Amino acid sequence: MKLSEKFSRGELVVTTEVGPPKGFHVEPMVEEAKEYLSNITAVNVTDNQSSVMRLGSLATCVALKNAGLNPIYQLTCRDRNRMALESDLLSAAMFGIENILCLTGDHTKLGDHPGAKPVFDLDSVSLLYTVGQLEKGVDLGGNELVGEPPKFCKGAVVSPCSDSIDAQLAKMERKVMAGAQYFQTQAVFEPDKFIAFMDKAKQFGVPVQLGVIIPKSVGMCRYLNANVAGVHVPDELIDELKADKEKTKAGITGVEITARLIKQCLPYCQGVHIMAQGWESKVPDILKLAGL
Amino acid sequence: MLITELKSRETIEALLTGKVFIINCHGCKEVHFPEKEAEALQKELTGRGIVTGIMTTDYICNPENMKLRLKKHMSEIAMADMVLVFSCGVGVQTVAEYLENKKVCAACDTYPLPGYQGVTPLEHKCDQCGECFLNITGGICPLTACSKSLVNGQCGGAKAGKCEVDPDMECGWERIYRRLKQVGRLDVLKCPVQIRNYATDKEV
Numbered sequence: 203m204k205l206s207e208k209f210s211r212g213e214l215v216v217t218t219e220v221g222p223p224k225g226f227h228v229e230p231m232v233e234e235a236k237e238y239l240s241n242i243t244a245v246n247v248t249d250n251q252s253s254v255m256r257l258g259s260l261a262t263c264v265a266l267k268n269a270g271l272n273p274i275y276q277l278t279c280r281d282r283n284r285m286a287l288e289s290d291l292l293s294a295a296m297f298g299i300e301n302i303l304c305l306t307g308d309h310t311k312l313g314d315h316p317g318a319k320p321v322f323d324l325d326s327v328s329l330l331y332t333v334g335q336l337e338k339g340v341d342l343g344g345n346e347l348v349g350e351p352p353k354f355c356k357g358a359v360v361s362p363c364s365d366s367i368d369a370q371l372a373k374m375e376r377k378v379m380a381g382a383q384y385f386q387t388q389a390v391f392e393p394d395k396f397i398a399f400m401d402k403a404k405q406f407g408v409p410v411q412l413g414v415i416i417p418k419s420v421g422m423c424r425y426l427n428a429n430v431a432g433v434h435v436p437d438e439l440i441d442e443l444k445a446d447k448e449k450t451k452a453g454i455t456g457v458e459i460t461a462r463l464i465k466q467c468l469p470y471c472q473g474v475h476i477m478a479q480g481w482e483s484k485v486p487d488i489l490k491l492a493g494l
Numbered sequence: 495m496l497i498t499e500l501k502s503r504e505t506i507e508a509l510l511t512g513k514v515f516i517i518n519c520h521g522c523k524e525v526h527f528p529e530k531e532a533e534a535l536q537k538e539l540t541g542r543g544i545v546t547g548i549m550t551t552d553y554i555c556n557p558e559n560m561k562l563r564l565k566k567h568m569s570e571i572a573m574a575d576m577v578l579v580f581s582c583g584v585g586v587q588t589v590a591e592y593l594e595n596k597k598v599c600a601a602c603d604t605y606p607l608p609g610y611q612g613v614t615p616l617e618h619k620c621d622q623c624g625e626c627f628l629n630i631t632g633g634i635c636p637l638t639a640c641s642k643s644l645v646n647g648q649c650g651g652a653k654a655g656k657c658e659v660d661p662d663m664e665c666g667w668e669r670i671y672r673r674l675k676q677v678g679r680l681d682v683l684k685c686p687v688q689i690r691n692y693a694t695d696k697e698v
């Protein structure tokens with residue numbers, strides 16, 4: 203099912219994401235997804251996330267789809283030029299993948315192949331535009347496709363707590379112009395900033411899903427603060443994780459914080475995107491606690 | 495060598511707003527400059543009465559040299575709504591940085607040719623992409639100032655204004671956004687989707 207159908211009915215869209223393994227045995231991941239994520243609208247499959255080489259996003263999407271889940275095919279512009287991206291989009295259509303998420307992608311230098319050539323022939327905006335062209339039956343070279351053109355629900359990302367918020371909003375507008383139909387945000391830990399962002403972003407008239415990361419530990423939060431762009435975990439939350447070591451270790455504090463953030467922000471947006479990062483098993487608890 | 499070529503007539507017309515001050519750089523002998531075409535165009539613009547002044551000089555990529563030459567023309571520049579620069583990409587970037595409150599536009603595209611690249615100072619770089627983007631980026635080259643050479647805006651990787659690849663480097667798109675805001679040209683960010691053309695290498 204295309205996410206756009208659900209958004210247009212005014213229904214809340216809940217998504218989460220899985221990262222393919224560094225190997226080709228996808229079964230454990232699919233089993234886990236079936237167990238914990240079956241009730242969720244759709245599941246993002248990351249594309250060599252953080253520039254770390256893994257099993258392909260499209261192949262993993264097909265495995266999830268065969269298991270009855272609704273995958274969102276993430277595409278980054280780091281590893282493929284426009285021809286490879288267009289060709290993979292046609293492959294996705296052939297496999298019946300309906301939802302995609304277009305990203306620029308992290309630089310190769312940040313990952314496990316720092317010597318690899320960073321491609322960036324296209325970027326998130328021009329990739330969205332490219333998908334729109336394919337949907338019209340022409341490729342970027344101006345050549346006609348044979349037969350029925352593909353049709354996707356096209357998503358993009360935005361970073362609402364970024365310290366470059368104006369530049370981010372300008373980019374968001376370009377993505378909307380290029381055909382983005384929904385947005386998932388970078389992880390939010392500061393509801394005030396998110397609400398202020400939504401106040402400006404709502405003018406684009408495109409649904410936005412609040413992004414959340416489950417805070418697993420104090421160390422993880424410190425790591426996010428030091429290294430991840432657009433993410434800031436405030437001291438109060440870190441103190442909350444420190445306060446009850448046992449509860450934090452068991453994941454209960456992280457689940458509580460995540461559910462609370464969702465409750466605070468949900469009135470201002472159209473859905474939630476939970477980045478569980480290995481804690482897929484906690485997703486049902488979060489949704490229950492957030493009242494979803 | 496590199497070669498500069500005039501942008502198309504429509505492109506240049508679309509850039510014009512109000513009165514114009516023109517800068518020609520006939521600097522390095524390593525750069526081929528479209529002298530005749532530029533002259534014809536400038537004559538026409540002068541005929542239309544929109545030119546406040548023309549300065550023809552060399553090495554505008556050298557900031558000290560450029561500032562010195564511009565001094566004599568400051569009143570003409572003040573009268574103009576924009577400055578149109580006929581030079582390689584480095585020259586345009588140098589002028590745009592110095593005249594930080596003026597709309598500074600590139601009238602040329604810069605292509606590479608095999609051979610010696612001429613003398614350019616280190617502050618500004620031009621990759622001779624053949625389809626100069628400086629007019630939609632406030633005169634800051636997106637190909638050399640952004641680690642991913644993005645032409646449609648900032649990626650999600652900037653942290654505290656610094657680039658995700660190099661924390662010592664200011665994010666190029668952060669700089670571009672700031673400059674566009676400063677010169678009141680944020681509207682150019684609503685321009686059509688940009689897609690690089692890698693087939694621009696000119697064989698002579």
Ligand code: SF4
Pocket residue numbers: 582583584603604619620621622623624625626627628635636637638
């Ligand atoms: S955009 Fe940059 S690389 Fe391209 S011609 Fe202009 S200054 Fe040179």
Ligand code: SF4
Pocket residue numbers: 639640641642643644647648649650651652653656657658659664665666667668
């Ligand atoms: S952080 Fe800024 S300079 Fe670095 S790749 Fe992203 S947009 Fe370009």
